[in-house]
Amino acid sequence: MYENPDGVMIGLEVHVQLNKLKTKVFCGCSTDYHNDPPNSHVCPVCLGLPGSLPVINKKAVEAAIKIGLALNCKVEEHTQFYRKNYYYPDLPKGFQITQYDFPISSGGYITIEGEDGEHRVGITRAHMEEDPGRLVHEGTIDRSKYTLIDYNRSGMALIEIVSDPDMRSPKEARRYLDKLRNIVEYLDIFDGDLEGALRVDANISIMGGQRAEIKNISSHKGAERALLFEIVRQKNVLRRGGVVVQETRHFDEAREITISMRSKEEAHDYRYFPEPDLVPLKISGWAPAIKATLPELPDSRRMRFVEQYGITDDHAKALTSELKVAIFYEDVAKKVDPKLAAVWVCDVLKGELNYRDLTVDSFKKEHMQKIIELLAGKRITEDSAVDIIRTILDKGGSPDQIVKEKGLLKVEGDIVATAAEEAIKENPQAVADFMAGKEKALNSLVGAVMKKTKGRADARTAREMLLEKLSRVSQ
Numbered sequence: 408m409y410e411n412p413d414g415v416m417i418g419l420e421v422h423v424q425l426n427k428l429k430t431k432v433f434c435g436c437s438t439d440y441h442n443d444p445p446n447s448h449v450c451p452v453c454l455g456l457p458g459s460l461p462v463i464n465k466k467a468v469e470a471a472i473k474i475g476l477a478l479n480c481k482v483e484e485h486t487q488f489y490r491k492n493y494y495y496p497d498l499p500k501g502f503q504i505t506q507y508d509f510p511i512s513s514g515g516y517i518t519i520e521g522e523d524g525e526h527r528v529g530i531t532r533a534h535m536e537e538d539p540g541r542l543v544h545e546g547t548i549d550r551s552k553y554t555l556i557d558y559n560r561s562g563m564a565l566i567e568i569v570s571d572p573d574m575r576s577p578k579e580a581r582r583y584l585d586k587l588r589n590i591v592e593y594l595d596i597f598d599g600d601l602e603g604a605l606r607v608d609a610n611i612s613i614m615g616g617q618r619a620e621i622k623n624i625s626s627h628k629g630a631e632r633a634l635l636f637e638i639v640r641q642k643n644v645l646r647r648g649g650v651v652v653q654e655t656r657h658f659d660e661a662r663e664i665t666i667s668m669r670s671k672e673e674a675h676d677y678r679y680f681p682e683p684d685l686v687p688l689k690i691s692g693w694a695p696a697i698k699a700t701l702p703e704l705p706d707s708r709r710m711r712f713v714e715q716y717g718i719t720d721d722h723a724k725a726l727t728s729e730l731k732v733a734i735f736y737e738d739v740a741k742k743v744d745p746k747l748a749a750v751w752v753c754d755v756l757k758g759e760l761n762y763r764d765l766t767v768d769s770f771k772k773e774h775m776q777k778i779i780e781l782l783a784g785k786r787i788t789e790d791s792a793v794d795i796i797r798t799i800l801d802k803g804g805s806p807d808q809i810v811k812e813k814g815l816l817k818v819e820g821d822i823v824a825t826a827a828e829e830a831i832k833e834n835p836q837a838v839a840d841f842m843a844g845k846e847k848a849l850n851s852l853v854g855a856v857m858k859k860t861k862g863r864a865d866a867r868t869a870r871e872m873l874l875e876k877l878s879r880v881s882q
């Protein structure tokens with residue numbers, strides 16, 4: 408049972424951008440702006456020009472329902488949009504179209520691996536809203552001399568997912584974010600690699616204090632760091648006899664600190680009222696049809712992998728924690744030994760990719776299949792398999808070609824036998840030591856065999872042959 412000594416309570420508000428939709432949420436502007444110049448994907452609606460009227464994007468509503476269902480939420484029968492009023496240059500209308508009462512879905516949960524095993528984090532609500540424009544500050548926000556505005560992002564469909572304050576440590580917050588991203592990636596409505604695809608605001612309080620809201624967190628690691636900093640800061644305030652006040656703070660990623668921005672606003676400060684330009688939406692009846700099209704989600708895929716391929720739960724978890732990797736593994740496992748494939752994809756390939764900051768897209772599954780076939784047939788050693796993977800990643804090529812060029816095919820039994828005989832002849836001291844009971848002396852003989860065969864002998868075979876020959880010597 409996790410004690411939570413500081414009484415840490417963390418709740419997260421995550422904005423997921425539906426960047427795989429073709430158009431923005433209330434206008435026909437294309438969402439494909441990421442490589443284009445600033446302010447080139449705009450129209451009167453997303454620029455907030457007077458007299459322009461929003462029209463709801465049906466696909467965005469469907470995606471929102473998908474997310475609600477995947478997060479175990481209840482989907483409303485009727486949903487409605489509201490205006491959230493505040494003035495800021497990233498919001499050209501002076502209000503944001505969002506939801507307030509009657510959000511599209513609410514009351515769900517996500518299961519994460521918590522401080523004390525499986526832990527459920529409640530989902531308060533998941534609602535639709537429009538993305539504001541993007542502000543680009545010169546240098547850091549508190550010292551910036553000027554700010555640039557790009558409205559390409561203005562009006563992109565967002566789903567804001569608000570959690571209950573159920574996380575008890577920065578680590579749990581990070582796991583929650585990993586899991587949430589994992590789930591929405593499986594739904595195929597968002598590309599997490601695009602700039603601004605998933606943005607996090609964190610609310611955190613410790614025992615005896617009010618909560619602070621931290622904005623501008625752009626990565627899962629950043630969230631963990633910001634929260635760690637905030638716990639220390641709040642504890643220090645209380646220790647000095649001060650009061651932790653409710654406020655909004657900005658996370659400065661470069662310095663890994665949070666900076667006070669303003670006292671936290673309350674909902675009534677925003678003067679929410681129903682959006683008169685959009686009628687309430689009757690969505691009863693949509694959910695069952697969408698539910699039927701919901702893809703297999705990470706948790707069920709993980710359980711299926713364990714059952715279908717007989718792999719460990721840890722491997723299944725690592726393989727399903729990224730959709731691309733899960734698909735890669737399954738394609739490979741169809742043609743070769745799935746257990747061996749799990750080991751080599753999880754324990755070797757993933758590590759080599761991470762090390763080079765690459766994704767699984769950089770490796771052909773046919774190549775992985777070939778390598779596993781060679782291993783399963785005992786044609787190459789494990790060291791050679793690692794060598795092939797590294798060579799492909801660093802220099803390109805195919806397994807067959809690399810095996811040929813480097814002469815990696817394992818040597819036959821009689822060549823190992825000859826090498827073992829030679830090793831015994833050439834290392835009388837090691838042989839004598841071994842005979843005198845120094846078991847470790849065998850390792851240097853195995854080493855000699857490997858050297859003679861240029862590492863292409865199987866170490867276990869070499870060991871067995873040496874033992875067999877040595878037993879004859881002693882007779």
Ligand code: ZN
Nearest residue numbers: 434436450453
């Ligand atoms: Zn537009």
Ligand code: MN
Nearest residue numbers: 422505536567
């Ligand atoms: Mn929001």
